[in-house]
Amino acid sequence: MHITQAPNRHRFPASIISHTVWLYHRFNNSYRDVQEQMAYRGIILSHETVRFWCYKFVVYFQDVISKRERKPTDKWHLDEMNIKIKGEVFILWRAVDSEGHELEVLLQKRRNKKSAIRFLSRLLGHYPCPRVIVTDKLKSYIKPVRYMCPRTKHRTDKRLNNRIENAHQPTRRKEKILIKFKHPNSAQCTLSLMGKVRNIFAVNVGRYTKTASEQRIAFASSLSYILCKL
Numbered sequence: 001m002h003i004t005q006a007p008n009r010h011r012f013p014a015s016i017i018s019h020t021v022w023l024y025h026r027f028n029n030s031y032r033d034v035q036e037q038m039a040y041r042g043i044i045l046s047h048e049t050v051r052f053w054c055y056k057f058v059v060y061f062q063d064v065i066s067k068r069e070r071k072p073t074d075k076w077h078l079d080e081m082n083i084k085i086k087g088e089v090f091i092l093w094r095a096v097d098s099e100g101h102e103l104e105v106l107l108q109k110r111r112n113k114k115s116a117i118r119f120l121s122r123l124l125g126h127y128p129c130p131r132v133i134v135t136d137k138l139k140s141y142i143k144p145v146r147y148m149c150p151r152t153k154h155r156t157d158k159r160l161n162n163r164i165e166n167a168h169q170p171t172r173r174k175e176k177i178l179i180k181f182k183h184p185n186s187a188q189c190t191l192s193l194m195g196k197v198r199n200i201f202a203v204n205v206g207r208y209t210k211t212a213s214e215q216r217i218a219f220a221s222s223l224s225y226i227l228c229k230l
Helices: 014-026 031-040 047-056 058-067 113-124 139-148 158-167 169-177 184-203 212-227
Strands: 075-085 088-097 102-108 132-134 153-155
Touching (some): 014 031, 014 047, 014 058, 031 047, 047 058, 058 184, 075 184, 088 113, 102 184, 113 139, 132 158, 139 153, 158 169, 169 184, 184 212
Parallel strands (some): 075 132, 132 153
Antiparallel strands (some): 088 102
16 A cells, blocks of 8 residues: 655655555554554654544545456345444444455444445445345345346345355454444444455455465565555
């Protein structure tokens, strides 16, 4: 992840800001963990600076990655998970394709038809309708999928949705490290960029499916992919 020009009114160069934001979103680090890792490299900054950078530049990095993303497969998996923020339960809606690439996440307060329409509208604003959509047996999906993607096959067998169940795991690990998310807006920003970064540095690299030499080649390719200037 790389900022092509030095941001105005920042005393640290763009390369340090980019690396800091990458560390937070790629690994299960808190802001203070990133602060210590940067201090080990001789770069002294506060955890509040890390938080500010992650919040300020999240949209920029999402745009950089989105412009160079490959097209998703024609089979999507949709699911939801509960996230508790300050004692209130929120619903995180997530979509991934058949290869595990995350397409979209959206934090909402409800698990109803209106929320499903909002999530699908956001998802279809970036990608065309797929051939197949796989969900659990949540009835809120039935009419939105039928009317918004009339030619798409809608499958509701829970056993077919294991692909997206695995996609929830990084969110749970991040939530545990942070001792719960603190605010819905910051959770949405963090999880949105986490998915994009994971698509490049985890799914593409194939840590558990490729040999060591193949992983090194894939990781180098991912670095060159994201470091290219716009």
